[in-house]
Amino acid sequence: MSGFPEPVRLPDNVPGRFYVNVECTDCDTCRCIAPEAFVRNDAAGYTYVARQPADEDEEELVYEAMDCCPADAICEEE
Numbered sequence: 338m339s340g341f342p343e344p345v346r347l348p349d350n351v352p353g354r355f356y357v358n359v360e361c362t363d364c365d366t367c368r369c370i371a372p373e374a375f376v377r378n379d380a381a382g383y384t385y386v387a388r389q390p391a392d393e394d395e396e397e398l399v400y401e402a403m404d405c406c407p408a409d410a411i412c413e414e415e
Contacts, residue, residue: 344358344359344360344410344412345358345359346358346359346412347359347361347378347383347385349376349378349381349385349387350385350386351386351387351388351389353386353389354389354413354414355374355386355389355390355399355403355411355412355413355414356385356386356411356412356414357375357383357384357385357386357410357411357412358410358411358412359410360408360409360410361383361384361385361408361410362407362408362410363377363382363383363384364406364407364408365377365384366402366405366406366407367384367402367405367406367411368384370398370401370402370405371395371398371399371401371402373388373391373395373398374386374387374388374389374390374395374398374399374402375387375402386411399411
């Protein structure tokens with residue numbers, strides 16, 4: 338345990354290992370990399386995990402989106 342509080346999940350995230358937290362700046366990076374997993378909430382102006390990865394290929398894309406996220410807003414529960 339790092340001693341830091343867990344990032345706050347956005348309410349639209351589906352249950353599962355991956356989620357977007359409140360630090361999302363809605364930059365569109367994750368939606369470009371993994372459009373199957375990430376969707377924009379137009380009214381609130383953020384992106385969330387709409388579907389957890391279905392296979393290893395989709396999981397790799399989510400990890401790529403995590404690495405590229407400028408706000409470090411994509412998280413994985415351990």
